[in-house]
Amino acid sequence: MEERQSQNGGEAEPGSVIDTDVKLEEPKEDAIQSNDNSNPPSVEAEEIVHSQLQKDEGSRTFTMRELLNELKGDNGEVNEPSEGERRDTSSRYRQESAQQHIEQNNAAMDLINSITGVDEEGRSRQRILTFAARRYASAIERNPEDYDALYNWALVLQESADNVNPDSSSPSKDALLEEACRKYDEATRLCPTLHDAYYNWAIAISDRAKMRGRTKEAEELWKQATKNYEKAVQLNWNSPQALNNWGLALQELSAIVPAREKQTIVRTAISKFRAAIQLQFDFHRAIYNLGTVLYGLAEDTLRTGGSSNVKEVSPNELYSQSAIYIAAAHALKPNYSVYRSALRLVRSMLPLPYLKVGYLTAPPAGNQMAPHCDWKRSQFALNHEGLQQLISVEQRQSPGGLSGRSGDVVNLNRSAIKVDVPEIVSVSACADLTLPPGAGLCIDTIDGPLFLVADSWESLDGWVDAIRLVYTIFARGKSDVLAGVITG
DSSP: OOOOSSOOGGGSSOSOSSOOSSOOOOOOOOSOOOSOOOSOOOOOTTOOOOOOOOOOOTTOSSOHHHHHHHTBOTTSOBOOOOHHHHHHHHTTOOOGGGHHHHHHHHHHHHHHHTOOOSSHHHHHHHHHHHHHHHHHHHHHHHOTTOHHHHHHHHHHHHHHGGGSOTTOOSSOHHHHHHHHHHHHHHHHHHOTTOHHHHHHHHHHHHHHHHTTOSSHHHHHHHHHHHHHHHHHHHHOSOOHHHHHHHHHHHHHHHTTSOHHHHHHHHHHHHHHHHHHHHHOTTOHHHHHHHHHHHHHHHHHHHHTTOOSOTTSOOHHHHHHHHHHHHHHHHHHOTTOHHHHHHHHHHGGGSOTTOSEEEEEEEOSTTOTTOOGGGOEEEEEEEOSSEEEEEEEEEEEOOTTSSSSOTTOEEEEEEEEEEEEGGGEEEEEEEOOTTSOSSEEEEEEETTEEEEEEESSHHHHHHHHHHHHHHHHHHHTTOHHHHHHHHHO
């Protein structure tokens, strides 16, 4: 689900944006949130919800919470400027060069002033936002190149859009968001490195796109949103929220574009969610979103009869991957009803009683320096306790064995290579010429590194993510939740 702060329109539709017969649901966040992330977002019980955006306050002049607090007096009322301040301010705007900005400011203020709010809380909040808008309008009239004031005013317009009655046509939410987009556009023109503006601008565009359903106009808006998220990430690569929202915008776009373009866009969305998780291993929203997009891809692949390319991942494998991420999101946030509901849908797709089972090429146990000819491709299983190698051993019973007959074959599974979760220090892909050909995997433990080789780089991504998630769940003290998922 997309990170956003005060827009509630993004979660009104059913679950995954991938158009499947069965929808996965997403949680809903609080309407207002500052940069302080100490309070987790709320989730409405059993509500069918959709991708939600969160406006990142970023490094602007005021955070929204600071702004709201500053504009209130000790008695909670808005501190209006004095008559002397009004006269002093108005005397500065008589230069003819500022006339255009004054007209633009007036048009935006007309929109702000016409908002009444849907309840008393909304009306109180809107009075503060209206005063903030006047403040930024004055700043821009004094200095038309004040990009901080333009950015903050855009945020006020975007926040005000949430106070518009859904049935209102004057002003409409779309008109306020459109005006906010204009302010973001001007702010980024004056300061091309203002990554927060690109991020919040993309959110405003996304909200406008959602109002238009699956139309050509919505498609163009989603494309604009993805470009702005891309710009935000280019300027601030260390933002998992921007990567997550970028992935969600791509998901929405994939539901509108022609079928021939869909899979490429979906795979790009997968890469954005995965990049977000790599920046923040416990980012449960991106983890869940990656699960939903993989589920949708599995549905599409199954509906089209699978891929003719033998290297493509099968629908069953995609379902299994989807279940891993949804199970991990649930383990990190077990109280989220949306995650619980999704888990009930996909749990049977896990290779129970394990979280993940697959093949890796490994050296003989305890001999990392063995020649390549001694490395063998074998099955590995991952659960809440760790990663272990499963070797099938065929032993022929001698006469007088358990059955009393000769020639009986007993299949035994014994552990060879085993890594317990508490021993893990880090997990990463590696390209080491001393390893056999393939996609190298390094699991650094307290006893030293363990090197394995996956069948492909795509397979490696799945292993790296799964092991990291299991370790992250352990580090957050939630291993018992994951154990309950996979052992039932």
